[in-house]
Amino acid sequence: MPTRLLLLLFLVGHVFSKEPPDVDCWVIHLKHINCSWNKQGTPDVNYTFYSWFQSDGKNCTTYVSENSKNTGCIQPYDELITRRFHTFQTRLSHGNTTFEKTHQLKQKVLLDAPINLTVKNGSDYNLWFYWNQTAVHCVESEVRFRVNDKNWETSLVSIGTQKYCINLPSSSSRYELQVKSRVGKNCGESFNWSSWSEPAVWGSNNITDTNVSVSAWTPLLYVVAAVILILFIMMFLPNERLRIIPIPDWRQFSKGMKGNLSYNEQACPVQEYCNVSESDSDSSDGSTCSVTTDQTDCSVSIAVTNADDLSTAAGLLSSQEEEQVSE
Numbered sequence: 001m002p003t004r005l006l007l008l009l010f011l012v013g014h015v016f017s018k019e020p021p022d023v024d025c026w027v028i029h030l031k032h033i034n035c036s037w038n039k040q041g042t043p044d045v046n047y048t049f050y051s052w053f054q055s056d057g058k059n060c061t062t063y064v065s066e067n068s069k070n071t072g073c074i075q076p077y078d079e080l081i082t083r084r085f086h087t088f089q090t091r092l093s094h095g096n097t098t099f100e101k102t103h104q105l106k107q108k109v110l111l112d113a114p115i116n117l118t119v120k121n122g123s124d125y126n127l128w129f130y131w132n133q134t135a136v137h138c139v140e141s142e143v144r145f146r147v148n149d150k151n152w153e154t155s156l157v158s159i160g161t162q163k164y165c166i167n168l169p170s171s172s173s174r175y176e177l178q179v180k181s182r183v184g185k186n187c188g189e190s191f192n193w194s195s196w197s198e199p200a201v202w203g204s205n206n207i208t209d210t211n212v213s214v215s216a217w218t219p220l221l222y223v224v225a226a227v228i229l230i231l232f233i234m235m236f237l238p239n240e241r242l243r244i245i246p247i248p249d250w251r252q253f254s255k256g257m258k259g260n261l262s263y264n265e266q267a268c269p270v271q272e273y274c275n276v277s278e279s280d281s282d283s284s285d286g287s288t289c290s291v292t293t294d295q296t297d298c299s300v301s302i303a304v305t306n307a308d309d310l311s312t313a314a315g316l317l318s319s320q321e322e323e324q325v326s327e
């Protein structure tokens with residue numbers, strides 16, 4: 001009995017290993033196409049690989065191998081930014097068996113992580129992050145940053161922009177930012193993001209937790225004090241005078257709090273605001289700097305408009321920045 005079972009297992013295993021290998025291809029960093037056929041395990045024969053877009057077929061230039069069996073191929077191609085819109089054909093052959101497959105690579109682009117992420121404490125009192133990525137005019141990015149190792153906040157950076165600004169940072173806090181990218185909508189959006197870049201860090205290394213929470217609660221204390229003050233005034237003023245009570249600027253308060261607390265407004269927060277740091281500074285001109293939308297509340301159209309604003313604003317600021325640097 002056991003020998004029969006073993007024989008059966010052996011046969012089943014043999015049948016599975018005879019399955020045609022599934023070839024999976026990705027456009028890596030718009031430089032080469034990486035195909036692999038070892039998803040179901042290392043094949044037991046040594047396939048040779050041949051590929052073509054329309055007529056320009058070529059044998060594999062660089063094989064990837066495992067246990068001296070070919071399991072993948074790296075084919076360099078020029079102009080993959082446009083060529084990937086055509087169908088891509090692959091052929092695996094061994095002896096007189098061949099397996100051909102047609103691939104749609106348009107959305108199967110995988111960029112390398114952005115490089116050279118640097119941070120500059122600008123003379124405009126903003127914190128500027130710069131990076132480099134390939135095919136600038138086709139690539140969109142996403143940054144994530146955190147202050148004092150708290151939760152990550154993410155923000156989309158529109159196509160063509162390779163910088164991000166945090167308004168009025170507090171030098172007693174620690175800022176950490178990373179960026180990732182992919183081919184954007186206007187160039188045939190890719191499915192997958194690159195991995196996160198190396199982080200860039202600015203500011204103090206050590207900040208005690210108590211300091212953080214005190215400064216985080218400060219705006220709330222202001223609000224509570226204001227409410228109490230209003231109540232007092234209402235109690236002591238005669239009714240007719242109520243109309244001239246100065247109303248505090250609630251939007252200013254909520255802006256200040258947004259950076260620190262998860263303060264939820266019922267309405268969609270259409271207003272733009274810069275990423276105000278721990279310091280409770282007035283950010284009246286901060287809206288030109290960077291834009292963060294509350295994605296849970298906002299519709300897609302608002303996010304898109306804001307992204308456009310961001311790129312123009314960032315463009316304007318960049319020319320100022322360059323002038324200041326060149327001085």
Ligand SMILES: *[C@@H]1O[C@H](CO)[C@@H](O)[C@H](O)[C@H]1NC(C)=O
Nearest residue numbers: 028034035036064072073074
């Ligand atoms: C190609 O793809 C294989 C399998 O996905 C991976 O192990 C390898 O690192 C990739 N090589 C390059 C150069 O992208």
Ligand SMILES: *[C@@H]1O[C@H](CO)[C@@H](O)[C@H](O)[C@H]1NC(C)=O
Nearest residue numbers: 048049050056057058059060
């Ligand atoms: C690919 O390799 C085969 C066998 O080595 C050869 O006959 C063929 O001409 C090559 N094709 C191209 C396009 O280089």
Ligand SMILES: *[C@@H]1O[C@H](CO)[C@@H](O)[C@H](O)[C@H]1NC(C)=O
Nearest residue numbers: 046047048063067068069070
């Ligand atoms: C498979 O082919 C590669 C080159 O295409 C060769 O280097 C390798 O030795 C071959 N492996 C076997 C087991 O034949």
Ligand SMILES: *[C@@H]1O[C@H](CO)[C@@H](O)[C@H](O)[C@H]1NC(C)=O
Nearest residue numbers: 045093094095096097098099
């Ligand atoms: C495949 O090649 C073998 C010898 O290499 C030959 O005996 C067999 O007839 C061929 N099969 C086909 C379908 O051509």
Ligand SMILES: *[C@@H]1O[C@H](CO)[C@@H](O)[C@H](O)[C@H]1NC(C)=O
Nearest residue numbers: 114115116117131132133134
């Ligand atoms: C990244 O920085 C290094 C060293 O600063 C520089 O040599 C390289 O050219 C930079 N890469 C890009 C794409 O700018």
Ligand SMILES: *[C@@H]1O[C@H](CO)[C@@H](O)[C@H](O)[C@H]1NC(C)=O
Nearest residue numbers: 121122123124125126171203
């Ligand atoms: C950042 O730059 C501003 C203006 O140039 C300067 O006042 C401030 O001290 C700098 N902060 C740090 C931590 O370098």
Ligand SMILES: *[C@@H]1O[C@H](CO)[C@@H](O)[C@H](O)[C@H]1NC(C)=O
Nearest residue numbers: 116130131132133136162163
């Ligand atoms: C790298 O990025 C910086 C800042 O965005 C830019 O000035 C520079 O031209 C970029 N370098 C390359 C090689 O794209």
Ligand SMILES: *[C@@H]1O[C@H](CO)[C@@H](O)[C@H](O)[C@H]1NC(C)=O
Nearest residue numbers: 025026108109110191192193
């Ligand atoms: C692309 O993304 C999908 C879904 O997140 C993931 O399963 C897959 O491994 C990714 N492919 C590559 C080559 O990173």
Ligand SMILES: *[C@@H]1O[C@H](CO)[C@@H](O)[C@H](O)[C@H]1NC(C)=O
Nearest residue numbers: 171172174203204205206207
């Ligand atoms: C952080 O704290 C350590 C010891 O507590 C100290 O040696 C270091 O200088 C501090 N770094 C900064 C940037 O304050």
